[in-house]
Amino acid sequence: MKYFKETLYDAICQEFRVDKMYFEQKTDHQHLMIFHNAMLGRVMTLDGIVQTTEADEFMYHEMLTHVPILAHGAVKKLLIIGGGDGGILREVLKHDAIDVTQVEIDKAVIDMAVEYLPKHSDSAYDNPRANIIIDDGMAFVKDCSEKFDVIIVDGTDPIGPGEVLFTEDFYAHCKNCLNEDGVIVTQNGVPFLQIEEVKNTHQRLGQHFTDATFYTVAVPTYYGGLMTLAWASNNVELRQVSLEILEQRFKEAKLNTRYYNPAIHLASFALPQYIVNQLD
Amino acid sequence: MTTTARTVIYGASEDDCRFYQSSVEKHGSPLLLFDSSKLKQQYRSLQQALPNVDLFYAIKALPQIDVLKVIDELDAGFDVASSGELDILLGLKVGGRRTIHTHPIKSDKDIRDALRFGSTTFVIDNLDELKKLQPYRGRIGILLRVSFRSENAKVDLSKKFGCTEDEVANIIFQAEQLGLHIKGLSFHVGSQVETSDKHVAAIQSCRDMMLELNQKAKAPLSILDIGGGFPGNYALQSIDIMKFCQPIRDALASLPEDWHIYAEPGRYLIAPAVTCVTTIIGKSMRYGMPWYYLDDGVYGSFSGKIFDHAEYPLQVLKEGETSPSVLAGPTCDSIDIIDEQIELPELKIGDFIIGHQMGAYTAATRTRFNLLKEAKFIVL
Ligand SMILES: Cc1ncc(COP(=O)(O)O)c(C=O)c1O
Numbered sequence: 001m002k003y004f005k006e007t008l009y010d011a012i013c014q015e016f017r018v019d020k021m022y023f024e025q026k027t028d029h030q031h032l033m034i035f036h037n038a039m040l041g042r043v044m045t046l047d048g049i050v051q052t053t054e055a056d057e058f059m060y061h062e063m064l065t066h067v068p069i070l071a072h073g074a075v076k077k078l079l080i081i082g083g084g085d086g087g088i089l090r091e092v093l094k095h096d097a098i099d100v101t102q103v104e105i106d107k108a109v110i111d112m113a114v115e116y117l118p119k120h121s122d123s124a125y126d127n128p129r130a131n132i133i134i135d136d137g138m139a140f141v142k143d144c145s146e147k148f149d150v151i152i153v154d155g156t157d158p159i160g161p162g163e164v165l166f167t168e169d170f171y172a173h174c175k176n177c178l179n180e181d182g183v184i185v186t187q188n189g190v191p192f193l194q195i196e197e198v199k200n201t202h203q204r205l206g207q208h209f210t211d212a213t214f215y216t217v218a219v220p221t222y223y224g225g226l227m228t229l230a231w232a233s234n235n236v237e238l239r240q241v242s243l244e245i246l247e248q249r250f251k252e253a254k255l256n257t258r259y260y261n262p263a264i265h266l267a268s269f270a271l272p273q274y275i276v277n278q279l280d
Numbered sequence: 281m282t283t284t285a286r287t288v289i290y291g292a293s294e295d296d297c298r299f300y301q302s303s304v305e306k307h308g309s310p311l312l313l314f315d316s317s318k319l320k321q322q323y324r325s326l327q328q329a330l331p332n333v334d335l336f337y338a339i340k341a342l343p344q345i346d347v348l349k350v351i352d353e354l355d356a357g358f359d360v361a362s363s364g365e366l367d368i369l370l371g372l373k374v375g376g377r378r379t380i381h382t383h384p385i386k387s388d389k390d391i392r393d394a395l396r397f398g399s400t401t402f403v404i405d406n407l408d409e410l411k412k413l414q415p416y417r418g419r420i421g422i423l424l425r426v427s428f429r430s431e432n433a434k435v436d437l438s439k440k441f442g443c444t445e446d447e448v449a450n451i452i453f454q455a456e457q458l459g460l461h462i463k464g465l466s467f468h469v470g471s472q473v474e475t476s477d478k479h480v481a482a483i484q485s486c487r488d489m490m491l492e493l494n495q496k497a498k499a500p501l502s503i504l505d506i507g508g509g510f511p512g513n514y515a516l517q518s519i520d521i522m523k524f525c526q527p528i529r530d531a532l533a534s535l536p537e538d539w540h541i542y543a544e545p546g547r548y549l550i551a552p553a554v555t556c557v558t559t560i561i562g563k564s565m566r567y568g569m570p571w572y573y574l575d576d577g578v579y580g581s582f583s584g585k586i587f588d589h590a591e592y593p594l595q596v597l598k599e600g601e602t603s604p605s606v607l608a609g610p611t612c613d614s615i616d617i618i619d620e621q622i623e624l625p626e627l628k629i630g631d632f633i634i635g636h637q638m639g640a641y642t643a644a645t646r647t648r649f650n651l652l653k654e655a656k657f658i659v660l
Contacts, residue, residue, distance in 0.1 A: 005375055005377050007375065007376040007377055007397075007398025007399075007400060008400075008419060009400065009418065009419050010400035010401060010419060010420050010421035010463075011421060011461075011463075013377065024373070026370055026371060026373060031370060031373070047396050047397070047398065048375065048376050048377075048397070048398035159392050159395045159396050159416075160392075160396045193418050193419075194418050194419075195418065196415060196417075196418065
């Protein structure tokens with residue numbers, strides 16, 4: 001019997017039983033697997049790190065998507081960087097009025113996810129409102145002349161191919177592609193075990209946005225407690241929208257969610273002190 | 281450097297003669313013949329001699345994919361020293377948690393490559409190196425390499441790497457200040473040591489240092505990596521590894537039971553598993569001695585003569601009256617001489633010279649000089 005052992009930390013690791021291997025690929029410097037686990041459903045790993053599982057992906061994808069969209073309230077154009085598994089795209093397309101551009105560096109990731117993780121994208125890639133571009137996210141935002149209301153960065157671990165998506169340059173270019181009232185959100189790791197990432201991202205985003213902070217979601221297979229999602233905007237009011245307004249927008253959007261709701265939306269901006277201490 | 285006398289075998293069984301002949305007919309010459317059962321046997325012997333020690337094969341000794349496959353099958357660990365070595369493991373789908381990165385000097389790229397691969401144990405021996413690891417401090421575990429010089433090792437590996445015992449406490453303290461965890465000590469007493477005295481002395485020093493440090497350290501040191509050094513059998517007199525390791529076992533028995541012990545054997549495991557077959561491609565009489573020119577030499581599989589100071593046991597398949605002879609390699613350089621004074625019977629072009637114990641630091645260090653065809657690696 002085969003087991004997958006995560007390799008993020010030296011002193012501890014989580015281990016998953018591999019009940020059926022659907023896909024395993026070793027390309028130049030990259031090791032991708034999709035397998036079945038009895039408790040988690042299909043699991044995708046990249047370079048020894050869990051990327052997503054069918055059982056708990058909704059927590060991550062719903063929070064990374066609906067929080068900025070409902071906070072903004074009038075999103076027309078949205079940009080996804082990364083997110084090849086299609087989970088973010090699926091959630092964004094639940095909002096009827098939004099046109100989405102998704103920039104994924106590797107077409108093979110999308111193809112593979114459509115085939116082996118079909119529940120993630122749930123046919124989202126066939127939706128005409130989705131404009132899929134195969135390009136380097138950094139190159140795209142650098143040359144982009146369009147403006148978006150929301151940018152969602154769904155990248156991998158900062159050690160590896162997603163590294164550039166954690167740089168100050170990248171955030172600067174993103175700012176240029178955002179409308180005045182726009183907001184950017186990014187996946188930012190598990191701060192209990194990777195506190196440096198909170199510090200670095202906060203400092204880097206702070207160079208370009210007047211309001212840079214985090215909100216949190218606890219995704220069980222992103223081991224280590226709360227995960228931080230970075231939030232940056234030049235409009236601080238976006239995260240001060242009242243519960244009533246959020247509830248109204250939530251109702252109007254007719255969202256069918258399993259994690260997101262307006263109460264958790266507001267509460268997720270409350271940060272434990274060990275994170276707050278990193279933000280000065 | 282004292283050079284040990286070379287062991288020479290004269291004559292061979294009919295079976296052996298036929299085997300070498302048919303190997304060359306099938307694959308050409310020169311050849312490196314890899315006997316995986318020998319590697320497995322060596323691994324099991326070392327495991328028995330060092331029970332409760334996790335063995336990490338030092339890939340550098342012979343980074344051949346067929347060799348690594350066998351190590352993988354044995355469920356052993358891998359001692360990695362470069363991103364290139366990690367790339368080979370990636371191809372084999374070996375998981376990062378079975379590796380340790382033991383090169384004391386690394387670039388940031390090396391560190392990131394290793395982390396991406398999933399290798400989270402790193403070795404350092406100075407403060408500059410420690411600082412390089414700070415950005416990754418939450419993810420990694422560090423071993424501090426200590427230098428114990430060894431005069432009687434063939435290859436002294438503590439000259440270039442390892443801090444002094446006096447520096448240990450300060451480096452551990454500095455690491456704590458930087459929020460980095462040093463989880464244990466490592467050493468390498470040198471390759472091809474004759475006795476285990478140096479291992480024993482180093483184990484004892486490390487034990488004493490670790491016990492003392494643990495009284496004050498925030499997080500205890502709990503790993504001791506005793507490196508490599510376990511000998512290859514160049515004299516072809518059977519090495520009793522149980523006996524060689526007896527003093528090491530005794531020394532290890534005095535460590536706290538909850539410590540983890542690692543070793544990084546290279547030579548002992550792989551040296552006897554590879555046999556080199558070379559063919560005489562030319563001969564002449566020079567200075568009153570017969571010179572035989574082989575199709576492999578010190579720029580090729582015999583590179584360990586230069587880099588590793590090794591004199592491999594050689595075998596001629598014929599017997600007969602011998603005279604002092606010269607064995608030279610195929611390149612046009614005059615340093616390319618395997619032996620300047622070897623007693624050989626009269627040999628012809630086409631005769632074989634067999635090199636034994638040629639797995640460790642042989643093909644690993646060969647060059648492309650003269651663009652000669654490298655010895656073909658054959659898995660038996
Ligand atoms: C760090 C390290 N570990 C292990 C080894 C393997 O040593 P041996 O072949 O003597 O077992 C070496 C050899 O150079 C080394 O440098």
